[in-house]
Amino acid sequence: MKALIQSARRAVRPLEFAAKLARERLESGISYNPTAAKIQQDPYGFYRRMRTQDPVHRSRIVDGWLLTRYHDVDAVLRNHVAFSNRTQQSLDERLVSLIHIDPPDHTRLRGLVSKAFTPAAVANLRHRIEGLVERLLDEVSGQERFDLIGKFAYPLPITVIAEMLGVPAEDLDRFEEWSNGIALSVEPILTREQGEYIDRNNLALQGYFDEIIEQRRRYPQDDMISALIAAEEEGEKLTHTELLNTLTLLLVAGNETTRNLIGSGTIALLRHPEQMRRLREHPELLDSAVREFLRFDSPVQLDGRRCLQAVEVGGRRILPGQVVLNAIGAANRDPEAFPDPDRLDIGRQQTSHLSFGRGIHYCLGAPLAVMEAKIAFAALLRRYSSIELASEPKVRKQVVLRGPEEAWVDVERAT
Numbered sequence: 001m002k003a004l005i006q007s008a009r010r011a012v013r014p015l016e017f018a019a020k021l022a023r024e025r026l027e028s029g030i031s032y033n034p035t036a037a038k039i040q041q042d043p044y045g046f047y048r049r050m051r052t053q054d055p056v057h058r059s060r061i062v063d064g065w066l067l068t069r070y071h072d073v074d075a076v077l078r079n080h081v082a083f084s085n086r087t088q089q090s091l092d093e094r095l096v097s098l099i100h101i102d103p104p105d106h107t108r109l110r111g112l113v114s115k116a117f118t119p120a121a122v123a124n125l126r127h128r129i130e131g132l133v134e135r136l137l138d139e140v141s142g143q144e145r146f147d148l149i150g151k152f153a154y155p156l157p158i159t160v161i162a163e164m165l166g167v168p169a170e171d172l173d174r175f176e177e178w179s180n181g182i183a184l185s186v187e188p189i190l191t192r193e194q195g196e197y198i199d200r201n202n203l204a205l206q207g208y209f210d211e212i213i214e215q216r217r218r219y220p221q222d223d224m225i226s227a228l229i230a231a232e233e234e235g236e237k238l239t240h241t242e243l244l245n246t247l248t249l250l251l252v253a254g255n256e257t258t259r260n261l262i263g264s265g266t267i268a269l270l271r272h273p274e275q276m277r278r279l280r281e282h283p284e285l286l287d288s289a290v291r292e293f294l295r296f297d298s299p300v301q302l303d304g305r306r307c308l309q310a311v312e313v314g315g316r317r318i319l320p321g322q323v324v325l326n327a328i329g330a331a332n333r334d335p336e337a338f339p340d341p342d343r344l345d346i347g348r349q350q351t352s353h354l355s356f357g358r359g360i361h362y363c364l365g366a367p368l369a370v371m372e373a374k375i376a377f378a379a380l381l382r383r384y385s386s387i388e389l390a391s392e393p394k395v396r397k398q399v400v401l402r403g404p405e406e407a408w409v410d411v412e413r414a415t
């Protein structure tokens with residue numbers, strides 16, 4: 001995914017940071033600090049205040065804007081002519097991938113990668129995912145308490161994407177640290193140490209992929225790495241850097257987000273037992289339930305753009321060069337778009353959520369993520385007659401990729 005604004009190389013110093021926040025409060029009566037623990041733990045109260053007081057908010061910290069209304073976020077994400085996905089003007093080329101680029105390069109690269117995500121290709125994975133879900137639950141069978149994230153929501157998507165790419169199963173353990181490290185790069189504000197941690201993990205992962213690419217060049221297999229190498233070798237279609245960055249993007253995008261959907265979705269159900277009962281009694285609601293989990297607690301909370309042409313949004317003028325943070329999580333709770341937005345309603349009909357983005361960068365893996373989540377929720381409810389939180393889940397200290405790091409549950413097996 002993408003480093004949204006300041007990279008570690010341009011980290012903001014603490015004094016400067018406080019001064020910028022104070023100026024922002026003076027100008028707007030409210031300020032946005034994406035590093036605040038309160039916002040990272042639960043952003044929705046803050047989003048509500050921001051949407052009411054200053055929906056197109058001038059952020060001094062990000063030298064840009066924070067948008068919290070559904071209509072505005074939707075319009076900016078659709079407008080790839082005025083808003084670029086190259087959020088950093090001088091982004092390190094080693095990090096540039098599909099999600100960071102604009103047409104025509106984006107069109108070429110997306111055309112290549114999307115072949116792996118056709119409805120038929122995704123449908124072919126169904127049996128494999130069902131088998132994997134059962135195996136993961138078998139591994140904790142006999143345990144009355146386990147960490148739903150570590151044992152289930154984490155290993156499922158990473159195993160699926162690694163298999164699609166063609167990464168050997170025995171190497172998966174090495175991926176967790178790399179993937180976590182790189183996922184941090186999407187945060188709007190980073191310390192220098194965090195930046196170095198990201199770089200280290202990125203280098204390690206790319207070194208690993210380099211080795212696999214060399215092996216696959218010699219012995220191609222029926223996997224995505226081999227398919228992308230074939231495209232690279234056919235000529236100008238894909239450069240080696242693009243190949244490496246695409247693999248990194250798919251690993252991180254396919255893993256961090258779906259884990260959050262399964263983790264946060266299960267927690268939402270556990271906190272709303274009446275909705276859990278409803279889903280057990282009406283399994284036909286699974287489709288709308290997964291859409292509602294995506295809306296209610298969006299796995300990707302912010303989606304960044306850089307303005308290319310001056311544009312008016314909600315009466316404010318956004319200028320070229322400025323960053324726009326589209327708060328998907330806030331837009332998904334906008335009462336103008338969703339009646340009673342803070343209520344979890346797994347039968348909600350009107351669920352045109354923005355969680356997979358909009359426009360030309362709309363998530364390529366959306367059908368895969370939804371399929372994984374549906375299989376996962378159905379299996380959990382089938383296998384356990386009772387699931388309860390054993391303790392308060394630990395939410396990740398991040399503002400963009402939102403989800404639980406740990407969630408211990410007490411379970412009773414269905415007879």
Ligand code: HEM
Pocket residue numbers: 077085098099100110161249250253254255257258261298299300303354355356357358360361362363364365366368369
């Ligand atoms: C619940 C799970 C997921 C969520 C919430 C999610 C969210 C998103 C969002 C918001 C974007 C748009 C970014 C933008 O506008 O710049 C995106 C793009 C993307 N996602 Fe996902 N994603 C999920 C799962 C996946 C999976 C499973 C894969 C692949 C295995 C994947 C691959 C991608 C790719 C390749 C892009 C870039 C598309 C482009 O730039 O054209 N995602 N995702």
